[in-house]
Amino acid sequence: MQSSGKNELTGVKEIARRANVSIGTVDRVLNNRTGVSEKTRNTILKIIEELNYQPNILARTLASKKSLHIAVLIPSVSSETNYWQAPLEGITVAEAEVKPYGMLLEKYFFDQNDKQSFIKQTEIILSKQVDGVLMAPMFMEESSIFADQCKKLMVPYVFINSDIPGHNSLCYVGPDLHHSGSLGAHLMSYLVSGTDQVLIVNISKEIDTLHHLLRKEEGFRAYFDSHNCSNPIVKIDIRDTDYLSVKKELTKVMSKHQIKGIFVTNSRVSSVARFLEESAVKGVKLVGYDFLEDNIEYLKKETIEFLISQKPKEQGYRGIMMLYNFLVHSAVIDQTYYMPIDILTKENYLFYRN
Amino acid sequence: MQSSGKNELTGVKEIARRANVSIGTVDRVLNNRTGVSEKTRNTILKIIEELNYQPNILARTLASKKSLHIAVLIPSVSSETNYWQAPLEGITVAEAEVKPYGMLLEKYFFDQNDKQSFIKQTEIILSKQVDGVLMAPMFMEESSIFADQCKKLMVPYVFINSDIPGHNSLCYVGPDLHHSGSLGAHLMSYLVSGTDQVLIVNISKEIDTLHHLLRKEEGFRAYFDSHNCSNPIVKIDIRDTDYLSVKKELTKVMSKHQIKGIFVTNSRVSSVARFLEESAVKGVKLVGYDFLEDNIEYLKKETIEFLISQKPKEQGYRGIMMLYNFLVHSAVIDQTYYMPIDILTKENYLFYRN
DNA sequence: CTTACTTTCGGGTACGTACACGAAACCATT
DNA sequence: AATGGTTTCGTGTACGTACCCGAAAGTAAG
Known part of the structure; x- marks a missing residue:
């Protein structure tokens, strides 16, 4: 010293x-x-x-007995999928980091399958006096309304994980879905040969979230088009997320077509992997999403070839930090913060940081 | 508020x-x-x-008129390779972040091809009174000596980019070289078929840095062994880094063997790509390292198939933050902080963050 | 020129901690 | 008991900013 x-x-x-x-x-x-x-x-x-x-920020926040109150609005970690565990962890890390500098987080959770729960939470948030909002705009319509209300109150809000363009949020932190799908296609192109049939699987209960999956599908198809791959592409939407429903649908489509590669557009890829394993299907290459325990198990066993992940934890962390830098340091914030598109394999998943 | x-x-x-x-x-x-x-x-x-x-950290650093002085010792950004640009950027970002909290960085650069310049800088650092050191231990022997001197002075030091095990540094921030090489092999296995010959290329002037490359080569070979791939593996060390030397060596080896895939163990992969392009060799798949402009150009043109990158910028950032958290927050630091092993392709490089 | 009222400003205290200085208490000698 | 020396502790000021209160200066009306 x-x-x-x-x-x-x-x-x-x-x-x-x-x-x-x-x-x-x-x-x-x-x-x-x-x-x-x-x-x-x-x-x-x-x-x-x-x-x-x-x-001097130190002296400023020391002298000021004010705190900044930030509302965090994300899906709860359900038993069905614990994807949102990761963003929550990132948010918690950020929370610890900004707390000594006078920023307080209040977390509100909603059920991904229940719009009403989302609306209820937004009402609670609006009743309190907050200085910023971090939210996952899963439900298009309702999120739009809430965002507008925030704007009217001059409360900055950050979108996380999925975007609603045109609603000038302070920032969007999350993946570029189209390119993400293209990368899936690129990886798939290494796994199948020229004439093999490829299957795209969307597994989602809510129409709103399905919309995001479609953007990935577009990207996937765009790659095959622009690289004039002639592989026939089959596609199914599975609207029930439990394993038995998935199994039923897959059985149907797999018997009808000679599928050599499957691209699952979200983290439910483990269900498909389970199906492949149980039905002892060989020679079908699987590409899907997200660094979840179930998925990693199948990656280890090489039932899943590639997983694509977009740093869900860091999304949470960055989201909070955007608000922090804006509110405390009055920094200028970029309108979009696309996350890297990470490829996970059996060899590198051990070193992956969400 | x-x-x-x-x-x-x-x-x-x-x-x-x-x-x-x-x-x-x-x-x-x-x-x-x-x-x-x-x-x-x-x-x-x-x-x-x-x-x-x-x-209260705010009050503490406000009241204390002390500053923490950190010495940063890394290679200079030479015209030959600008790899170290990225770590330096990360360090600069971290610098801005920790400055208001009383941490001052002093940067010392050395020539990668000149041990004496390294030694000279360590002497200067030792003559000053510093509270912590971030260093790239490129030269084994000399780095060991310097590390020991730091230890004697109770000055914590962090290794970055490459490690010297057994020298209990506060922390090592960088890649796991062995696994990095294995991933290279995995990717290569998608690109070649069972009997194709594969070439490993080490390009490095200094023996010390060559040592790190060998760890990657081990990992590469280990993958092929454990997956009983029978591909014949050829290997060359090129000890002159200019293009003409690289070209001469490659011409020799390529005429002697029927090479179908090349794995370059560091960022010099662009030289190899240039060679492939100029000599109009077709059907040779190339895998190499690092998100550098030259390399990306060849990735775009699909001369390079995959690049592996290990977040050089973040390495610099993390290295500083380790010292910050240790010295300011007296946090407990993990002994190693392995960076993720990232895969870059034509599709995802746009979204890559160093 | 008063009076009353508004605008403009200075002084003081507080935030939670660091550190210097000096006062009080303790102890051991004569 | 008086002296000197050491240990133990309390007080005051400072860090750079926020915010309150009241004083001074300015303005308008009588």
Whole structure:
């Protein structure tokens, strides 16, 4: 430890000295409060400019007994899928990091299969006084309405995991779904040969979330088109997420077609893997999504060839940090923060960081 | 903004009140300074325990006019390779982040091809009074000596990008070279068929850095062994890094063997790609390392099939943050922080974050 | 020129911690 | 008991900013 360079003439005190006023007046200018004549305000402003004054955040948040309240609105971790565990963890890490700097998080969870639960939570949030919102806009319509209400209250909000374009959120943190699907297709192209049939599987109960899956499907098809692969592509939507339903649908389609590769557009890929294993199907290559325990098991056993993951934990972390940097450091925020599209294999999954 | 929950009875003042002493005494205990009787020290310690007291970092660094001085010792960004640009960027980002909290970085660069320049810089660092060191231990011997000197001075040091095991550094931040090589092999196995010959290329001038490349080669071979791939593996070391030398060596080996896949163990893969293109060789699949502009160009043109990258920028960022968390938050640091092993393709490189 | 009222500003205290200085208490010698 | 020395502790000030209160200056009306 060494003593720092000292005698750097900076801070409100120096500004006050130069402007020949008290620090109180400088303070009023800085926090643009009333009670300063236009003349002195200008001289002070000029001096601030000259000095390139940067307020000391430490002292600021120490002196200010205010806290920033952030509402977090994401799906609950259901027994059906624990995908949202990861973003929640990222949010919790961020929480610990920003807490000493005066940011408090309040978490609200909703049921992915129940729009009403979402609406109810938004009402609660609106009744409180919050300074920012981090949300997963799963339900298009309802999320739009809530976002608009936030905008009216001048409360910045960040979308996470999936986007609703056109609703100028402070930022979107999440995957580029189209390219994500294209990458799936690229990987698949290594696994099948020119004439093999390929199956796309969408497994989702809610129409709203299905919409996101369709963007991946588009990307997938786009790759095969632009690389003039002539593989026939079959596609099914499975609207019941339990294993038996999945099994039934897959059995049907697999008997009808000679499928050599399957692309599952979300984390439910483990159900498909289970099906392949149980029915002892050989030679079918599987590509799917997300670093979940179930999926990794099948990756290890090489039932799943590739998993694509988009750093769900970091999505949560970044989302909070965006709000933090905006509200505390008044930083300029990019409108979209696309997550990297990560490829997981048997060899590298051990080193993966969500 | 809302006012926070207030009247939380915490802080030195509360401790002092409960222990019936002044805050000065509490302060002495907290910073374990001398001048406190064993008895009162124990009562204060107990109260601190009970309250689960966490010192306010803001107030602490505000009141303390000390700064932490960190020395950063990494290769300079040469014209030959700008790999170290990325870690430097990460370090710079971290610098901006920790500066308001009283941490100052001093950067020292050395020439990768000149051990003397490394030694000279370590001497300068030792002559200054620093509180921590982040270094790339490229030269085995010299790095060991420097690390030992740091240890003697009780200065924590973090290794970045490559490790020297057995030198209990505070932490190693970087890739697991063996697994990295295995992944290269896995990817290669998709690109060649059972009997094709595969070429491993090490391009490096310095023996010391060559050592790291050998760890990747081991991993590569290990994969082929454990998956009983019978592909014949050829290997060359190229000790001159300029293009003409690379071209000469490659021409020789390619004419002698029927090579179908090439694995380049570091970022020099673009030289090999250039060779393939200029000599109009077709049907040879190329896998190599690092998200560098030259490499990406060839990835786009599909001359390079896969690039493996290990977040060089984040390595720099994490390295600094390790020291920050250790020195400022006195956090417990894991001994190794392996970076994820990322796979880059034509489809996903756009979204890659170093 | 008062009086009353508004605008503009300075001084003081507080946030939670670090650290220097000096006061009080303790102990051991004469 | 008086002296000197050491250990133990309390008080005060500082870090850079926020915010309150009241003083000074300015303005308008009588």
